[in-house]
Amino acid sequence: MEGKETQEIQVTWVGYAALIFAIVFFSGIFASSKDWTQVFDFSVLNGSFGKIEGAKSFFTFRGAGGTGARDGFMFSLELFPAVIFALGVISVVDGLGGLRAAQKLMTPILKPLLGIPGACGLALIANLQSTDAAAGMTKELVQSGQITDDERTVFATYQISASATITNYFSSGAALFSYILVPIIVPLAVMLVFKVLGANAIRLYLQWARKKTVASGLQAGK
Amino acid sequence: MVRKSLADVFVDGARKGWNIGVGNIVPNVLMAYAIIQVLRVTGLLDILGKVFAPVMAVFGLPGEAIMVLVSAWLSMGGGVGVAASLLAAGKLTGTHVTILLPAIILMGAQIQYMGRCLGTAGVQTRFYPVLFGISIINALIAMLIMRFFA
Numbered sequence: 001m002e003g004k005e006t007q008e009i010q011v012t013w014v015g016y017a018a019l020i021f022a023i024v025f026f027s028g029i030f031a032s033s034k035d036w037t038q039v040f041d042f043s044v045l046n047g048s049f050g051k052i053e054g055a056k057s058f059f060t061f062r063g064a065g066g067t068g069a070r071d072g073f074m075f076s077l078e079l080f081p082a083v084i085f086a087l088g089v090i091s092v093v094d095g096l097g098g099l100r101a102a103q104k105l106m107t108p109i110l111k112p113l114l115g116i117p118g119a120c121g122l123a124l125i126a127n128l129q130s131t132d133a134a135a136g137m138t139k140e141l142v143q144s145g146q147i148t149d150d151e152r153t154v155f156a157t158y159q160i161s162a163s164a165t166i167t168n169y170f171s172s173g174a175a176l177f178s179y180i181l182v183p184i185i186v187p188l189a190v191m192l193v194f195k196v197l198g199a200n201a202i203r204l205y206l207q208w209a210r211k212k213t214v215a216s217g218l219q220a221g222k
Numbered sequence: 223m224v225r226k227s228l229a230d231v232f233v234d235g236a237r238k239g240w241n242i243g244v245g246n247i248v249p250n251v252l253m254a255y256a257i258i259q260v261l262r263v264t265g266l267l268d269i270l271g272k273v274f275a276p277v278m279a280v281f282g283l284p285g286e287a288i289m290v291l292v293s294a295w296l297s298m299g300g301g302v303g304v305a306a307s308l309l310a311a312g313k314l315t316g317t318h319v320t321i322l323l324p325a326i327i328l329m330g331a332q333i334q335y336m337g338r339c340l341g342t343a344g345v346q347t348r349f350y351p352v353l354f355g356i357s358i359i360n361a362l363i364a365m366l367i368m369r370f371f372a
Contacts, residue, residue: 066310067255067259067262068255068256068259069252069255069256069259071255071307071310072251072252072253072254072255072256072303072307073248073251073252073255075251075255075303075306075307075310076243076247076248076251076252076303077248079243079247079251080239080240080243080247083239083240083242083243083247084236084239084240084243085236085239086239087235087236087238087239087242088232088233088235088236088239089232089235090235091231091232091234091235091236091238092228092231092232092235094231094235095226095228095231096228131335131338131339132338132342134339135338135339135340135341135342135343136342136343138342138343138344139342139343139344142343142344149346152343152344152345153345153346153349153353155343156339156340156343156345156349156353157353157356159339159343160332160335160339160340160353160354160357161328161329161356161357161360161361162324162327162328162330162360163331163335163338163339165327167242168298168327168330168331169327171239171242171243171246171247172246172247172250172298172299172301172302172326172327172330173298173302173323173326173327175247175251175302175303175305175306176302176305176306176319176323179309179316179319179320180316180319180320180323181316181317181320181371181372182320182371182372186371187320187323187324187327187368190324190364190367190368190371191324191327191328191364194324194328194360194361194363194364195328195360197360197363198356198357198359198360201356201359202349202352202353202356205352
């Protein structure tokens with residue numbers, strides 16, 4: 001089993017199961033279910049802070065009516081559990097091979113989707129978690145001749161918009177989860193769609209720029 | 223190599239979350255709240271709100287929301303902090319935040335990523351403005367789309 005260097009990514013059924021679990025868990029599908037199935041929801045397991053009984057109403061430890069840096073500090077403390085919990089879960093999903101499963105599913109559609117070769121699959125998935133890891137891998141892909149300079153530009157456009165999507169969404173973005181009116185998977189899906197659309201915008205731009213250069217070259221030749 | 227148990231893997235990730243909290247969230251959110259406090263005390267927040275009201279109205283947002291986008295461009299945590307602070311001040315509602323959330327991340331932290339993403343990957347510098355432009359356009363169109371969900 002070990003020592004065999006193959007291009008093929010090995011994904012077990014556990015990996016696929018972990019990926020499906022992650023999608024369901026963060027999607028909020030079970031958020032409003034009343035029976036035991038709500039155990040499959042991130043927000044439900046994240047729970048809520050206890051309330052402090054006041055003279056007239058109940059407050060969380062943040063209190064009410066604070067302002068400025070002090071209120072900002074108390075507010076950011078409220079965000080800690082969601083971030084710690086979410087990154088813990090994502091780490092487990094990754095450990096079980098969930099992200100590799102996502103990569104395997106993505107690889108065949110990279111060429112039609114972004115016009116970049118399947119070799120970019122790992123960096124593409126890595127970019128959902130870490131800006132730096134993906135950028136490093138992209139540099140490697142160019143240096144080893146697996147992608148061209150134009151493909152790098154297209155790929156970098158995919159990467160820079162909403163970079164480290166999952167990590168940022170579940171850390172910074174988590175601050176707003178309790179206020180948004182849609183399941184938390186909706187904004188995530190919208191972001192992923194726009195990452196791809198943005199990359200295709202520059203893909204068209206590069207094609208147009210290349211045609212223009214060729215055309216002006218031909219005219220100059222006349 | 224010792225195989226880590228799932229509990230260890232969870233704790234490793236959770237520790238990363240704690241470090242992000244201490245290293246990024248607290249400083250960024252605190253800064254955002256302090257900036258909003260400056261804008262509020264000086265009255266600039268209301269002025270900004272009025273000036274940008276017509277533009278932001280296109281996206282179904284009040285004028286003050288421009289602050290969320292500007293700070294997001296510099297730092298995602300900052301953008302989220304400003305949004306939260308404006309929510310607390312009653313300037314934004316849940317609907318507004320729903321529209322803003324994907325935009326904050328799509329156009330977020332571009333200055334940082336210039337080095338960390340484009341610089342590291344070695345993208346030609348002449349493309350930088352186009353790439354930033356695309357991120358911002360992504361965010362703007364995403365806000366229009368989110369209006370249908372919110």
